[in-house]
Amino acid sequence: MEEVVIKFKELFPVIDSLTLRTTGFEVRKKLQDLLGVQSDGSLIENDVFIILDFEGIDLITQGFGDEIVGVFTREFGVDFIKRHFKLVNACEFVRGTLNWCVSYSKKMRAERQGASV
Numbered sequence: 544m545e546e547v548v549i550k551f552k553e554l555f556p557v558i559d560s561l562t563l564r565t566t567g568f569e570v571r572k573k574l575q576d577l578l579g580v581q582s583d584g585s586l587i588e589n590d591v592f593i594i595l596d597f598e599g600i601d602l603i604t605q606g607f608g609d610e611i612v613g614v615f616t617r618e619f620g621v622d623f624i625k626r627h628f629k630l631v632n633a634c635e636f637v638r639g640t641l642n643w644c645v646s647y648s649k650k651m652r653a654e655r656q657g658a659s660v
Contacts (some may be wrong), residue, residue: 545591547577552599560602567610574611578627586619591627598632608644616648617655 549570551561561567579589595611597603616624624645630638 545589546594547591548594548596549573550596550598552596559600561600561607562602562604564604564606564610567607571610571614574615578615584618592629593627594629594631595633596631597634597637600637601634603637603640605640605644608640609648612641613644613648616645617652620652621645621649 551570554570555561555566574593577589577591577593579587579591581587612624612628615627630641633641
């Protein structure tokens, strides 16, 4: 499995907080390319493991977190997140925000699947 490290401080060297959904959207597009998500939303799953390195980042918003993990959770499930992502150097606040995004998105996915049955 190929391992790719995304260092947020290298992507955004002059800031220590990631607060815009649009910033998360741009990161998600890079993640989708790495993971093999097609433009129509279908998945040709690549054998890639992405390490999200939050060293030097003190704060993220739910909007940013939703874009980088929530969207994938709603579309492909929590097991997909576990198979393809790992957090490193994330402070408690960042970790908590991302966990909330995954939990909320898991609930939304379950509700959506229940409605389609």
